[in-house]
Amino acid sequence: MRRWRLIVDPEPQSGARNMAIDEYLFNSLKDKDTVLRFYTWKRPTASLGSGQKLEKVLNLEACQRLGVDIVRRPTGGKLVLHYREITYSLCSSDTEIFPTTLDGSYRLISEALLTGLKLMGLKAEMADLTDATYARSSLPCFARPARHEIVIDGRKLIGSAQRRLGHRFLQHGSIPLSPQADILQQIVPMPDPNLSLRMISLEEALGRKIEPREAISFFIEGFKKFFNLDWEEKPLTEDELEEVELLEKSRYNHPFWTLKEVNG
Numbered sequence: 001m002r003r004w005r006l007i008v009d010p011e012p013q014s015g016a017r018n019m020a021i022d023e024y025l026f027n028s029l030k031d032k033d034t035v036l037r038f039y040t041w042k043r044p045t046a047s048l049g050s051g052q053k054l055e056k057v058l059n060l061e062a063c064q065r066l067g068v069d070i071v072r073r074p075t076g077g078k079l080v081l082h083y084r085e086i087t088y089s090l091c092s093s094d095t096e097i098f099p100t101t102l103d104g105s106y107r108l109i110s111e112a113l114l115t116g117l118k119l120m121g122l123k124a125e126m127a128d129l130t131d132a133t134y135a136r137s138s139l140p141c142f143a144r145p146a147r148h149e150i151v152i153d154g155r156k157l158i159g160s161a162q163r164r165l166g167h168r169f170l171q172h173g174s175i176p177l178s179p180q181a182d183i184l185q186q187i188v189p190m191p192d193p194n195l196s197l198r199m200i201s202l203e204e205a206l207g208r209k210i211e212p213r214e215a216i217s218f219f220i221e222g223f224k225k226f227f228n229l230d231w232e233e234k235p236l237t238e239d240e241l242e243e244v245e246l247l248e249k250s251r252y253n254h255p256f257w258t259l260k261e262v263n264g
Helices: 016-029 060-066 103-120 132-136 181-186 200-207 212-227 238-252
Strands: 001-009 035-038 045-048 071-072 080-082 087-094 150-152 155-165 169-177 229-233
Touching: 001 212, 016 035, 016 045, 016 087, 016 169, 016 238, 035 212, 060 071, 060 181, 071 200, 080 181, 087 103, 087 212, 103 150, 103 155, 103 169, 103 212, 212 229
Parallel strands: 001 035, 001 229, 045 071
Antiparallel strands: 035 087, 045 080, 087 169, 150 155, 155 169
């Protein structure tokens, strides 16, 4: 039976620390390694895709006024607000499990997430395609589903992004626990009055409150069941945390990275 490393962060982390950990885990993959991590955020944080121009997708003044932090992800994709949510990240170099294409690996991870949602009693599905107009737009991630992202009754529940380097990849995604459209509307340059109708949270889907630990436990079981695996629960070591701190200081806490100009 396969054994993956499992990391569940015991406490919320800053955006810069969360992204530094994800990149460290991706960079440190050995042959046929897979690591699954679940985490939360210390403060409301807007994360930019690695190639996005900040001024096109985010109202910086509104973020400052509302106390929303900003971080740039190592992955692509669109603007995400991390607020009242959990985030998963999965990085792997195991080509016996995951196809060497973004589409193929993305689909398998979505199948595992769907298994977790089914264990919660929810009926969700994968979106069939990415709307071409949305793909070229500056709309936030949860404005529309992309191909293989997860929806309930047509409303987007989980938004994910991936980075690949050869046969290795990092994918992470946001799973809102409760509605967040109200704040998201305030931090984007062009608010969409219908945004709350295009996205859905676990709380809305379940019809009850759900705490991060409970939600995470369902997803852990969903991955275990779908991939037929066992876990090696192994938090970051002191040596690993030292590497993470270096990456956090040099990149994710540095204005040059977060606010950088991107061509196009």
